[in-house]
Amino acid sequence: SQTIHQWPATLVQPVGSPLSLECTVEGTSNPNLYWYRQAAGRGLQLLFYSVGIGQISSEVPQNLSASRPQDRQFILSSKKLLLSDSGFYLCAWGTGNTEAFFGQGTRLTVV
Amino acid sequence: AQSVTQLDSHVSVSEGTPVLLRCNYSSSYSPSLFWYVQHPNKGLQLLLKYTSAATLVKGINGFEAEFKKSETSFHLTKPSAHMSDAAEYFCVVRQDSGTYKYIFGTGTRLKVLA
Numbered sequence: 001s002q003t004i005h006q007w008p009a010t011l012v013q014p015v016g017s018p019l020s021l022e023c024t025v026e027g028t029s030n031p032n033l034y035w036y037r038q039a040a041g042r043g044l045q046l047l048f049y050s051v052g053i054g055q056i057s058s059e060v061p062q063n064l065s066a067s068r069p070q071d072r073q074f075i076l077s078s079k080k081l082l083l084s085d086s087g088f089y090l091c092a093w094g095t096g097n098t099e100a101f102f103g104q105g106t107r108l109t110v111v
Numbered sequence: 112a113q114s115v116t117q118l119d120s121h122v123s124v125s126e127g128t129p130v131l132l133r134c135n136y137s138s139s140y141s142p143s144l145f146w147y148v149q150h151p152n153k154g155l156q157l158l159l160k161y162t163s164a165a166t167l168v169k170g171i172n173g174f175e176a177e178f179k180k181s182e183t184s185f186h187l188t189k190p191s192a193h194m195s196d197a198a199e200y201f202c203v204v205r206q207d208s209g210t211y212k213y214i215f216g217t218g219t220r221l222k223v224l225a
Contacts, residue, residue: 043217102155
């Protein structure tokens with residue numbers, strides 16, 4: 001069966017520090033991969049999606065970037081975090097025939 | 112471009128009474144639609160999905176939703192609310208053309224009163 005791993009679960013980082021969140025998927029090949037952010041009291045905003053290795057599409061201009069170095073690995077990064085980067089980050093995978101499957105999320109607090 | 116509008120940010124019901132969470136969608140294509148639930152500090156769980164088969168979709172925990180193309184709606188219902196239904200609910204449309212992006216509504220927080 002397919003599983004999705006996302007880590008860490010919580011993270012507290014100072015302003016100006018770098019960020020790397022990792023997500024890996026098992027049990028499926030060539031999935032579409034997604035990064036979402038959920039700000040407090042708001043819905044999920046699609047940040048990035050990827051349809052294949054090295055193929056990244058950004059949905060909103062921001063301080064973050066994403067990479068997909070392997071078929072089932074998706075990384076969210078920042079060179080210098082801002083206070084406004086705080087939030088709940090969710091990785092997901094899906095295909096044309098499935099719903100989106102979500103990881104358990106990373107709660108990022110920038111201080 | 113696809114989008115969803117969840118008409119109520121908060122809904123309160125008494126335990127044992129019906130639940131109605133409203134969702135309208137906009138889509139250039141025949142949409143795939145989903146409802147997810149999120150309990151506090153948890154990930155998202157799929158409740159049900161519509162993918163152009165039966166218009167009345169049954170999901171987990173007694174929830175169901177009806178796809179109405181003429182009204183561009185996909186409202187979520189449950190005959191009798193339980194305390195454990197208190198959570199945030201998201202209506203989602205998937206763009207079924209090329210990229211398969213999942214677009215979320217802003218969510219409806221359901222409160223169940225004893």
